[in-house]
Amino acid sequence: MIYRRFWGFPSWEARSPFAELERMKRQMDRLMEGFSGTYQQPYAGVFPLINLTENTESFVIRAELPGVATGDLDIQATANSLSISGERRIPAENKDAGWHRREREAGKFSRMIALPSEIDPNKVDAGLVNGILTVTIPKAEIAKPRQIAVR
């Protein structure tokens, strides 16, 4: 689950007493890798990696899915989570081709993302353009911030 803290700092929070230690360990790992210049480890360790951002109206999830056809992609939404699953296929080439490099991977993937606030699953919009999936998830009315006048 992704919880938001009071001072606006986003963080993962597990329900175990070691959550703080895990978080500090991750930050130390990140610092160490910052010295060596390699990119940091993905947190969830599940394909695809996502970027979750929000504004007052909605959440936006972006994922890099090159070579995935919209027919092979399945997105489901509930009131507080979104699941992205599907399959990346690599079409077979000429069988007497000699391969020099084979770096791209194909296969099935499935990922469930718990969202910090309630959302409206009927208004979710998803688009796959140039290999980037963008899912716009409007927040439920009760989850939007409301100004409260002080008497």
Place this chain on the structure above:
Amino acid sequence: MPDTKDIKVREKQEVTTKAELTTPGMVFTPQVDIFETEKELTLLADMPGVTSDKLNIDLRDNILTITGDVAPSAGSGEEDVLIEYETGRFFRQFTLSEVIDQNKIDAKLGDGVLRLTLPKVEKATPRKISIKAA
């Protein structure tokens, strides 16, 4: 036929190039598949977020350079909740051993995948020499 296995996550590979870039930003190495047939060399690169106007393919001195720029994805006014990958330009260079016909290089970009076909020069395609009995 084995079942389709699950695709594993791989973090994007960042590179530090020797020459500094004029615009700030990270540089990544796209994953590529390269295969060769008698007539041509084909290169497939995963470059999500790159459109044809931002893609640059250069071949000189037998070095093939692929550069692709990605528009920053986050819209304005959005706060980050969880960021697992960064975006930046893609860059990769290859030294080609075959002689390539530069006029006939064909590039197709679709769904974030670049398909680059490099036909070999005619005289470099192997010719079978048949041996007749004397």
